[in-house]
Amino acid sequence: MQSEKTETAGESGYLISLRNVSKRFPGVLALDNCQLDLLPGEVHALMGENGAGKSTLMKILSGVYQKDEGSIFVDGREVDIDGPRAAQELGIGIIHQELNLMNHLSAAQNIFIGREPRGRFGMFLDEETLNRQAAGIFARMRLKLDPRTPVGELTVARQQMVEIAKALSFNSRVLIMDEPTAALNNAEIDELFRIIRDLQAQGVGIVYISHKMDELRRISNRVTVMRDGKYIATVPTEETPIDTIISMMVGRQLDGARPVVANAADNKVVLEVKGLSRGHAIRDVSFQLRKGEILGFAGLMGAGRTEVARAIFGADPLDAGEIFIHGGKAVIKSPSDAVAHGIGYLSEDRKHFGLATGLDVKANVVMSSMNRFLKKGLFLDQAAIRNTAQGYVRQLAIKTPSIDQPARLLSGGNQQKIVIAKWLLRDCDILFFDEPTRGIDIGAKSEIYKLLNTLAEQGKAIVMISSELPEVLRMSHRVLVMCEGRITGELSAAEASQEKIMQLATQRASAVAAPTH
Structure with a gap:
C-alpha cells in the first residue's frame, strides 16, 4: 500500500508531482531523472516519440511499475505507490489504449x-x-x-x-488517458472531449498521452515533452508553435553521416498496391516499390505500418484493395501465397514469428525451403542442409560456434541474420523488414545496414518499417509516412528530415485527406 511522507511546500498546489524519477530494466535505462506536474482541472499532454518513456512514467504513477529513484507527491505529500490498488486509493486512475x-x-x-x-x-x-x-x-x-x-x-x-x-x-481525481482517440471517429472524439471538459470543471486533472497535434490545441493546457527516457521541457500549449514541440520531440543529431544511396527512381516497379483497406487499421493505402529500392515506412505507434505489411503478406485479411507483382495482379490469401509470389516478411517479433528458437541454426535457415532438401520426396538430404546453412553463415557473417547451435543461444543480431538467411534461401525478390534492428546492439545494427544495402544493390526490393527516425533517414531511398492507417506523405531521401517525418506522422488532419504521392 502507499505510505505518506513529509509534506514539501514546493510541491503543494499540484495534484501530482513527479521529481527526478528513474527506472531501469535489464540493460536499459528507461527513465532518467524525469519530472511531471499536474494541476487540478488541467489537461496535461504528455508527448514524445515511440520509446520516449511516456508509458513507463505513467505505469509508475499508476502503480504498475515501481520507480528506482526519485519522488512522487500527491497533494504536496510524498508517497510510495507500490501497486495499482495503492494508486486507486490515492485517486489515480488510468484508461489504457x-x-x-x-x-x-x-x-x-x-x-x-x-x-x-x-x-x-x-x-x-x-x-x-x-x-x-x-x-x-x-x-x-x-x-x-x-x-x-x-x-x-x-x-x-x-x-x-x-x-x-x-x-x-x-x-x-487524476485520470491518465493513453491514446484515447485512437479508434474513435470525429463525432466520438467531440463527445470524449466534452466529457473531459466536464471533468476539468469538477477539478479532475488529466494526463493525456497522444501523438495527434490537432488534438493538443483543442484539449490541453500544457505539454510535457520526453525524449529517449529524459524530460525535455514543459510548455503552455497556446503559446507554443507545433513546430517547436516537434523539434523538442526529435531534437537529436543523426548518428554519423548519411550515405549516398543509389537512385532507384527509374527501376522497374516490382510491387504495387492500390486502395488497401482493413477496418480502421488500413485506410486506402496505395504505393509502389521498385527493384533495388529501400522504401522506408515511418510513423508512430498504431499508425498501421505493420498492419500493411501483414496484409500484403497474407497474414491478415483485407476488406478491399489490389496487389500487383511484376505488373500482374496477385491473389494473396495466406503467407504461403505471398512466399510463392516471392515475398518475404521479417516480423518485428522475430522470436515468435521468425525463428524456432528451440531448433538449431541449420534447421532455421532451411525451414521455409524444406521441400528443396527432400530426396525421393521422403528423406531429408542432411548433407545439402549442412552445406547450405554453412554457406549462409559465411555469407552473412553469422557468429555461431556451429550450425548445430540452438538459435536461442545466439545474440539478437545473429538471430536476425538467420531470419534473413531463411528468406534469401527462398530467393524472395520483395522483402519486408519490420523493425529490423530492434533489440540488437550498435555493432550488429551496422552489419544489418550493410546487408540491406547489399541486398538492394543485388536488385532486391525492400520495405523497411522502423520507429527509429535516424535509421529511416540513413537507409531509405524514399520515405512513406503513415498516420491512423493512411499514408500522409512521401519524401525523397534528399528532402526527408526528422522534423518533416514527425509533422506528417502527427498531422491527423492530413490523414483525412487523400495521400500525397
Missing part, C-alpha cells in the same frame, strides 16, 4: 467488478443498487447510457466511456 472490459457483463457490472454491492446477509448481488450507482456516475459525465447494457453491444467509444466511469467510481 487497450480496453480492459468483459463483453458479456453489463456496463454497471464492469464498473464495479469485484466491488459489487450486496443485499441482505451479503449473499446476493444487489443489482438495483449496482445499476443506480452506475447511473449516478453516467449522470455526472452527462452520458446517456443504460447501465444494464452488455458492454459487447457498445461501440468502442461507448466502451471507453465505461472505462472512464470505472476510473471515476474510485473517486479518481
Whole structure:
C-alpha cells in the first residue's frame, strides 16, 4: 500500500508531482531523472516519440511499475505507490489504449467488478443498487447510457466511456488517458472531449498521452515533452508553435553521416498496391516499390505500418484493395501465397514469428525451403542442409560456434541474420523488414545496414518499417509516412528530415485527406 511522507511546500498546489524519477530494466535505462506536474482541472499532454518513456512514467504513477529513484507527491505529500490498488486509493486512475472490459457483463457490472454491492446477509448481488450507482456516475459525465447494457453491444467509444466511469467510481481525481482517440471517429472524439471538459470543471486533472497535434490545441493546457527516457521541457500549449514541440520531440543529431544511396527512381516497379483497406487499421493505402529500392515506412505507434505489411503478406485479411507483382495482379490469401509470389516478411517479433528458437541454426535457415532438401520426396538430404546453412553463415557473417547451435543461444543480431538467411534461401525478390534492428546492439545494427544495402544493390526490393527516425533517414531511398492507417506523405531521401517525418506522422488532419504521392 502507499505510505505518506513529509509534506514539501514546493510541491503543494499540484495534484501530482513527479521529481527526478528513474527506472531501469535489464540493460536499459528507461527513465532518467524525469519530472511531471499536474494541476487540478488541467489537461496535461504528455508527448514524445515511440520509446520516449511516456508509458513507463505513467505505469509508475499508476502503480504498475515501481520507480528506482526519485519522488512522487500527491497533494504536496510524498508517497510510495507500490501497486495499482495503492494508486486507486490515492485517486489515480488510468484508461489504457487497450480496453480492459468483459463483453458479456453489463456496463454497471464492469464498473464495479469485484466491488459489487450486496443485499441482505451479503449473499446476493444487489443489482438495483449496482445499476443506480452506475447511473449516478453516467449522470455526472452527462452520458446517456443504460447501465444494464452488455458492454459487447457498445461501440468502442461507448466502451471507453465505461472505462472512464470505472476510473471515476474510485473517486479518481487524476485520470491518465493513453491514446484515447485512437479508434474513435470525429463525432466520438467531440463527445470524449466534452466529457473531459466536464471533468476539468469538477477539478479532475488529466494526463493525456497522444501523438495527434490537432488534438493538443483543442484539449490541453500544457505539454510535457520526453525524449529517449529524459524530460525535455514543459510548455503552455497556446503559446507554443507545433513546430517547436516537434523539434523538442526529435531534437537529436543523426548518428554519423548519411550515405549516398543509389537512385532507384527509374527501376522497374516490382510491387504495387492500390486502395488497401482493413477496418480502421488500413485506410486506402496505395504505393509502389521498385527493384533495388529501400522504401522506408515511418510513423508512430498504431499508425498501421505493420498492419500493411501483414496484409500484403497474407497474414491478415483485407476488406478491399489490389496487389500487383511484376505488373500482374496477385491473389494473396495466406503467407504461403505471398512466399510463392516471392515475398518475404521479417516480423518485428522475430522470436515468435521468425525463428524456432528451440531448433538449431541449420534447421532455421532451411525451414521455409524444406521441400528443396527432400530426396525421393521422403528423406531429408542432411548433407545439402549442412552445406547450405554453412554457406549462409559465411555469407552473412553469422557468429555461431556451429550450425548445430540452438538459435536461442545466439545474440539478437545473429538471430536476425538467420531470419534473413531463411528468406534469401527462398530467393524472395520483395522483402519486408519490420523493425529490423530492434533489440540488437550498435555493432550488429551496422552489419544489418550493410546487408540491406547489399541486398538492394543485388536488385532486391525492400520495405523497411522502423520507429527509429535516424535509421529511416540513413537507409531509405524514399520515405512513406503513415498516420491512423493512411499514408500522409512521401519524401525523397534528399528532402526527408526528422522534423518533416514527425509533422506528417502527427498531422491527423492530413490523414483525412487523400495521400500525397
